[in-house]
Every structure is written in structure tokens, then in C-alpha cells.
Amino acid sequence: MRLDHQIIKDMVEYGSSVLDLGCGDGELLSLLVKEKGVNAQGIEIDEQEIYKCVAKGLNVLHGDIDSGLHDYRDKSFDYVILNQSLQQVKHFETVFNDAVRVGRYVITGLPNFAYWRARLQLFFLGRAPVTPSLPYTWYDSPNVHFFSIYDFIDYCQKRNVAIERSAYLDANNRIFLFPNLLATTGIFLISK
Amino acid sequence: MTKEKNVGLVQTEYFTFAQTPHELALESKEKLGPITVAYETYGSLNAEKSNAVLILHALSGDAHAAGLHKGEERLGWWDDFIGPGKAFDTDKYFVICSNVLGGCQGTTGPGSTNPKTNKPYALDFPLISIGDMVRVQKELIDYLGIDKLLAVCGGSMGGMQALAWLVNYPEKVRSAIPIACSLKHSPQQIAFNEVGRQAIMADSHWKEGNYYGSSLPSKGLALARMIGHITYMSDTSMAEKFGRQRKSDAQPFKFTPLEKATGKAGGDYLGEDGGLKPPSSSTVRGRGSPTGFTADFEVEGYLRYRGDSFVKRFDANSYLYITKAMDNFDATGGKLLSEIFKVISADVLAIAFKSDWLYPAYQSKEIVKACKLCGVHVTYCEIDSSYGHDAFLLEAKEETHLISHFLKKVASI
Structure with a gap:
């Protein structure tokens, strides 16, 4: 099991309702259904991924994240999951605000732009960094927002969004010290 | 499949x-x-x-x-x-x-x-x-x-x-x-249905719906069906299927064997094997000259064929009643x-x-x-x-x- 999926799974209460934005092939949602008995709904832009989700018996909507949340009522779900997708949306603030509106909690996994190897590449090589959590070259990246773990924490504080839990990891392990330097990814459980 | x-x-x-x-x-x-x-x-x-x-x-x-x-x-x-x-x-x-x-x-x-x-x-x-x-x-x-x-x-x-x-x-x-x-x-969908209904009602054989046992309003119904078929296809699918190919007027418009075409045509829709044959000897690709107002283009022949085959199995009044039910649906x-x-x-x-x-x-x-x-x-x-x-x-x-x-x-x- 992917480490980030394991961490997210541990953040989700049994029997809750979950909306996964950018659910891909449905691996995470399927895990949550099996192990946490959640009531699951996915949203995914890629038609081929939709077929994979449906084959797993998931409810999934073909659409983009930017417009996917808008129609839902306040607190429609216990959890809104945005795993490795928030950095790719066009309108970050709109999606973020909608996510904390629609979900009682939001769980988001984000790539850390201030990871030490990214810093080194930028500082010593003078090149746009390519790291395990930011694996794309500058010209073909789907990511449009680049920020660090500290940036995200600051952002939540300024908007009175509470960070209930957080976890940090690199490619294979949990990171407990200096996450903004040593972690490739931060996972946050937040609420407003 | x-x-x-x-x-x-x-x-x-x-x-x-x-x-x-x-x-x-x-x-x-x-x-x-x-x-x-x-x-x-x-x-x-x-x-x-x-x-x-x-x-x-x-x-x-x-x-x-x-x-x-x-x-x-x-x-x-x-x-x-x-x-x-x-x-x-x-x-x-x-x-x-x-x-x-x-x-x-x-x-x-x-x-x-x-x-x-x-x-x-x-x-x-x-x-x-x-x-x-x-x-x-x-x-x-x-x-x-x-x-x-x-x-x-x-x-x-x-x-x-x-x-x-x-x-x-x-x-x-x-x-x-x-x-x-x-x-x-939508208004556009209602509009297409209305044109179909008007085509039927404009047929002199329609006679306020009382045509049973006499000549049927076939031309009106066929025209309604032709309009329908245009809306069922896309610009791309029409271009792929017909292009601007002209049919030869020496031979009738050719289709796949009738049983196959009608086999698909239960809903009378164009099926992948229910439409046109690939250009055959009867089709002059890219050549041919306009022959007036006959069906020169493949697409014209196709629509005429679809219209004509529809009137053999469908009642014009049913077309009016059912399209109206669709338009009124909310x-x-x-x-x-x-x-x-x-x-x-x-x-x-x-x-x-x-x-x-x-x-x-x-x-x-x-x-x-x-x-x-x-x-x-x-x-x-x-x-x-x-x-x-x-x-x-x-x-x-x-x-x-x-x-x-x-x-x-x-x-x-």
C-alpha cells in the first residue's frame, strides 16, 4: 500500500462519507471503502480512469476539480480529499474555499517545493527542480502552484483554517524532523 | 462485442x-x-x-x-x-x-x-x-x-x-x-421537433390526422425523419461517412445488404454496419457532375433512404404525439x-x-x-x-x- 494512502486512511473515521477530487483510478477510494466502510464519491477528469473506477464499483463523476465542488451543499461530506491535486487546479483559492465548505474536514496531500534536493538544484545548478514529489520538467508539468509546507501552514493560519493533524513523508518513510527541509510531501487534515 | x-x-x-x-x-x-x-x-x-x-x-x-x-x-x-x-x-x-x-x-x-x-x-x-x-x-x-x-x-x-x-x-x-x-x-430541441411536426402537417395527405385507410402523409413523415437524422449525427461522423462523395446517377443509391441495414434499424438509427457501403463501383469519388435536384451527394441519398424506409414502419400521428410528449417533459x-x-x-x-x-x-x-x-x-x-x-x-x-x-x-x- 502507498504510504500516503496509509496515512490518509488512518485520518478517516469508519463509516464516514468521502469525496475524492482527482481520484485517479480509484485506488485510494477503493481502499477506504474496503477498510473504512466509507460512503465514497470520486471526481476525475480522465475518461480512462473513470472506467477503472467504475470497474472497482465506485461512484465517480467525469469532470474537473475546478468545477466539481461548486454544486455541493455545505458540509455534504465528512471528508473532502485532494491528494496531489490542489497544486494543479487553476483557481486555488476557489477550490480551497469550496473544499472546506463542502467537507467537514479536508485531507490534502501536497508536494513540498522546499524539499532539500529541490533547494540544491535551484541553488547550485540554477535549474527548475525535479524531485520525487515534483517529478515533472518545467515545460510539461501539470502543476501550476509551487509552494512549501510552511507556505501551506501560513496560508491556513491566515484563513483561520485549523490544521487538525499533519504527517510528512519522503519517498518511502515518515519524516518527523524538519519536514519543510526533509519531506517531499505533507498531508494535512484541516477544517473550518 | x-x-x-x-x-x-x-x-x-x-x-x-x-x-x-x-x-x-x-x-x-x-x-x-x-x-x-x-x-x-x-x-x-x-x-x-x-x-x-x-x-x-x-x-x-x-x-x-x-x-x-x-x-x-x-x-x-x-x-x-x-x-x-x-x-x-x-x-x-x-x-x-x-x-x-x-x-x-x-x-x-x-x-x-x-x-x-x-x-x-x-x-x-x-x-x-x-x-x-x-x-x-x-x-x-x-x-x-x-x-x-x-x-x-x-x-x-x-x-x-x-x-x-x-x-x-x-x-x-x-x-x-x-x-x-x-x-x-431546450428551445433548440423543441424547434427541431416542431419542424418535423410541421413537415407532417404540411403534407396534403395528412388531412388533420385522418389519413388511415387512404394515402399516408409519407412525404411529410419522411422529411421529419430526414431532419431527425441530421440531428442524430455529428459534423465529423457525416464527413467520415459521406464526405462530399457524389453518387453515380446511373445506379441506385447503394447500401449494405438490406437485411443488415434494417437489422440495425430497429431504432432506425445509423449503425456502424447499417450505413453506407464503402465507395463501390457505383460511387464516383470526387468526380461526377451536378445533375440538378436529384440526390447527387451520398448524404442526400442516405437521408432519402432513411426517410423512405421510416414511413414503412412508423405512423405520422404517433410522431406528432410522441415528439410533443418529449417537448412537454420536465x-x-x-x-x-x-x-x-x-x-x-x-x-x-x-x-x-x-x-x-x-x-x-x-x-x-x-x-x-x-x-x-x-x-x-x-x-x-x-x-x-x-x-x-x-x-x-x-x-x-x-x-x-x-x-x-x-x-x-x-x-x-
């Missing part, structure tokens, strides 16, 4: 209800009876009666959705989807399809005999609605002893009936699969989207097609939006197809994947 494998020989059956004095009260408040329903079933009903699926046909469809009638070569209009191992797997499910109220292929419609006059109803037939069609289907499933359907599914007008089932009989359906349809018609009933599916516990699978400009994807997204607002479990896929509205009959691979897995999930709940 496993086209070779089908449900085999089938026959249309009939059920009659609403005998005097128990006529059915229609949404228009008028009463109608007796009502005969033509239907077919495939597969078998399980002991719990929990595996029944109702298939809902589009404007020109009929009860013959799968298999073959004895002595005929025309396969049912959705044979690619219904049969052993297909989307609606007849090894697992009991599949029902009936001709709609107001139709002309076995179910009571304007061409049926009015018991009061012993003549065809013609325009004395009451105005019917999509809700009335569904009401009649409910009588049928009651008659078949089914309390709750595993699924209701249809494309185009069939999808609208699926929505009407959800709204009118939420306790009777465990899931609904509306394909390439709309909660209500699944919202004037309510907010957040209200319409409130009491629904059914799962929904909505499907749309990228190149469908008659029922554009945004209309299916409205259905999805209503589901989202009402907390209904919903799956939606916009299939990347170039066939236009016809895609719902043709994209068997993708639809089969979606439908079969969806049904499996619903059946397991």
Missing part, C-alpha cells in the same frame, strides 16, 4: 388493461382505455424477483430490443447491449422492453381503434406525456409481478423515461441509467434541482457523448448536479465519441463496461 451471441428467437407479447370503466387517467386529466402494451422479455426472473431491468426506447424504437423474430432477420434495436455476456446480461438479469404509449408498434396509440367509434383515434387520441408512458410501464411490471426494478435504462427519450421513473416512482427503482438525455428540452416539475431527487435512494449512472449536439453533455451534467444537490450516488461519464447523438446505440464497448459494472454494484447492495 459478442455480436454473434444473442438471445435467439423471441416474440412480442401483449398485455391489456384499463378496460371500461377503469380507464387510465392521464396527466392531461383525459381518460384512456383499454390500453394494450406490446412488450418483450429476455432472460429469466429470479425467485426473489430482484433482477428485472426495464429498457426504455427512444422516439422511433419498439419493444423488439434484442434477438430475432421468427422468420425475420432484423435483430432487436439494442441487440449489442442485451444478451448473454452483454451489458444487460440475460444470464443474470430479466430484461423487459415495451413499446411506449402513443406508439405504433403494438402499444395503443393514435393509429389504434377507438372503441367508441370503431375507427382509428387519429387526433381524438388524448395528449400523452412521458409520465403517462412510464405509468403504463408501471402497470406492465405490476402485471409481471415485479415490485422493484433493479434498473431502468434508456437513451434519448428512453433516458427521459428513466428520469420520470426516478421522480414518479422512486420506491420502485434501485437504479437508473439515463443516457444522452435531458431533464427537459423532470423538475418546476421545482429546484435541489428538490427533485430528494426522496431517491436509487443509484444513478448518467452517460453523455462528446459530439452529441442534440442532447449536449451539459444537459446530462444538470442531471448530475441534481444528484449532487440531493445526495444521490451518481456516476457520470462523457464518452469521447464522434457519432453524435447516435452514439448511444453505437458505443457498445464503453457503455457495456460502464453499465455492466454499475449493475453488478447495484445488484450487490
Whole structure:
């Protein structure tokens, strides 16, 4: 099991309702259904991924994240999951605000732009960094927002969004010290 | 797809209800009876009666959705989807399809005999609605002893009936699969239907609907059908199928062997093997000269052929009544989207097609939006197809994947 999926799974209460934005092939949602008995709904832009989700018996909507949340009522779900997708949306603030509106909690996994190897590449090589959590070259990246773990924490504080839990990891392990330097990814459980 | 494998020989059956004095009260408040329903079933009903699926046909469809009638070569209009191992797997499910109220292929419609006059109803037939069609289907499933359907599914007008089932009989359906349809018609959709109706009514043989037993308003009906076929295809699918090829006027317009063409044409839609032959010796590619107002282009010949074959099997008055029912349909009933599916516990699978400009994807997204607002479990896929509205009959691979897995999930709940 992917480490980030394991961490997210541990953040989700049994029997809750979950909306996964950018659910891909449905691996995470399927895990949550099996192990946490959640009531699951996915949203995914890629038609081929939709077929994979449906084959797993998931409810999934073909659409983009930017417009996917808008129609839902306040607190429609216990959890809104945005795993490795928030950095790719066009309108970050709109999606973020909608996510904390629609979900009682939001769980988001984000790539850390201030990871030490990214810093080194930028500082010593003078090149746009390519790291395990930011694996794309500058010209073909789907990511449009680049920020660090500290940036995200600051952002939540300024908007009175509470960070209930957080976890940090690199490619294979949990990171407990200096996450903004040593972690490739931060996972946050937040609420407003 | 496993086209070779089908449900085999089938026959249309009939059920009659609403005998005097128990006529059915229609949404228009008028009463109608007796009502005969033509239907077919495939597969078998399980002991719990929990595996029944109702298939809902589009404007020109009929009860013959799968298999073959004895002595005929025309396969049912959705044979690619219904049969052993297909989307609606007849090894697992009991599949029902009936001709709609107001139709002309076995179910009571304007061409049926009015018991009061012993003549065809013609325009004395009451105005019917999509809700009335569904009401009649409910009588049928009651008659078949089914309390709750595993699924209701249809494309185009069939999808609208699926929505009407959800709204009118939420306790009777465990899931609904509306394909390439709309909660209500847009002005553009109404406009195309109106032009079709005007074409019929402008035919001098129409005679205020009283043409039974004399010359039929064939030209008007054929023209209505030609307009319809334009809206069922896409710019791309027409260009791929016809290009600007001219037909040679030395020979008649050629199609695939008639049995194949009509085999696809149960719903009278263009099938992948039901359309044109590849350019043959009779087709002069890119050459040929205009010959006046005959059908010079392949596309012209195709539309004429489609129009002409339609009048042999469809009643002009049914076309008027059914298109009007579609135009009048509004699944919202004037309510907010957040209200319409409130009491629904059914799962929904909505499907749309990228190149469908008659029922554009945004209309299916409205259905999805209503589901989202009402907390209904919903799956939606916009299939990347170039066939236009016809895609719902043709994209068997993708639809089969979606439908079969969806049904499996619903059946397991």
C-alpha cells in the first residue's frame, strides 16, 4: 500500500462519507471503502480512469476539480480529499474555499517545493527542480502552484483554517524532523 | 462485442388493461382505455424477483430490443447491449422492453381503434406525456409481478423515461441509467421537433390526422425523419461517412445488404454496419457532375433512404404525439434541482457523448448536479465519441463496461 494512502486512511473515521477530487483510478477510494466502510464519491477528469473506477464499483463523476465542488451543499461530506491535486487546479483559492465548505474536514496531500534536493538544484545548478514529489520538467508539468509546507501552514493560519493533524513523508518513510527541509510531501487534515 | 451471441428467437407479447370503466387517467386529466402494451422479455426472473431491468426506447424504437423474430432477420434495436455476456446480461438479469404509449408498434396509440367509434383515434387520441408512458410501464411490471426494478435504462427519450421513473416512482427503482438525455428540452430541441411536426402537417395527405385507410402523409413523415437524422449525427461522423462523395446517377443509391441495414434499424438509427457501403463501383469519388435536384451527394441519398424506409414502419400521428410528449417533459416539475431527487435512494449512472449536439453533455451534467444537490450516488461519464447523438446505440464497448459494472454494484447492495 502507498504510504500516503496509509496515512490518509488512518485520518478517516469508519463509516464516514468521502469525496475524492482527482481520484485517479480509484485506488485510494477503493481502499477506504474496503477498510473504512466509507460512503465514497470520486471526481476525475480522465475518461480512462473513470472506467477503472467504475470497474472497482465506485461512484465517480467525469469532470474537473475546478468545477466539481461548486454544486455541493455545505458540509455534504465528512471528508473532502485532494491528494496531489490542489497544486494543479487553476483557481486555488476557489477550490480551497469550496473544499472546506463542502467537507467537514479536508485531507490534502501536497508536494513540498522546499524539499532539500529541490533547494540544491535551484541553488547550485540554477535549474527548475525535479524531485520525487515534483517529478515533472518545467515545460510539461501539470502543476501550476509551487509552494512549501510552511507556505501551506501560513496560508491556513491566515484563513483561520485549523490544521487538525499533519504527517510528512519522503519517498518511502515518515519524516518527523524538519519536514519543510526533509519531506517531499505533507498531508494535512484541516477544517473550518 | 459478442455480436454473434444473442438471445435467439423471441416474440412480442401483449398485455391489456384499463378496460371500461377503469380507464387510465392521464396527466392531461383525459381518460384512456383499454390500453394494450406490446412488450418483450429476455432472460429469466429470479425467485426473489430482484433482477428485472426495464429498457426504455427512444422516439422511433419498439419493444423488439434484442434477438430475432421468427422468420425475420432484423435483430432487436439494442441487440449489442442485451444478451448473454452483454451489458444487460440475460444470464443474470430479466430484461423487459415495451413499446411506449402513443406508439405504433403494438402499444395503443393514435393509429389504434377507438372503441367508441370503431375507427382509428387519429387526433381524438388524448395528449400523452412521458409520465403517462412510464405509468403504463408501471402497470406492465405490476402485471409481471415485479415490485422493484433493479434498473431502468434508456437513451434519448428512453433516458427521459428513466428520469420520470426516478421522480414518479422512486420506491420502485434501485437504479437508473439515463443516457444522452435531458431533464427537459431546450428551445433548440423543441424547434427541431416542431419542424418535423410541421413537415407532417404540411403534407396534403395528412388531412388533420385522418389519413388511415387512404394515402399516408409519407412525404411529410419522411422529411421529419430526414431532419431527425441530421440531428442524430455529428459534423465529423457525416464527413467520415459521406464526405462530399457524389453518387453515380446511373445506379441506385447503394447500401449494405438490406437485411443488415434494417437489422440495425430497429431504432432506425445509423449503425456502424447499417450505413453506407464503402465507395463501390457505383460511387464516383470526387468526380461526377451536378445533375440538378436529384440526390447527387451520398448524404442526400442516405437521408432519402432513411426517410423512405421510416414511413414503412412508423405512423405520422404517433410522431406528432410522441415528439410533443418529449417537448412537454420536465423532470423538475418546476421545482429546484435541489428538490427533485430528494426522496431517491436509487443509484444513478448518467452517460453523455462528446459530439452529441442534440442532447449536449451539459444537459446530462444538470442531471448530475441534481444528484449532487440531493445526495444521490451518481456516476457520470462523457464518452469521447464522434457519432453524435447516435452514439448511444453505437458505443457498445464503453457503455457495456460502464453499465455492466454499475449493475453488478447495484445488484450487490
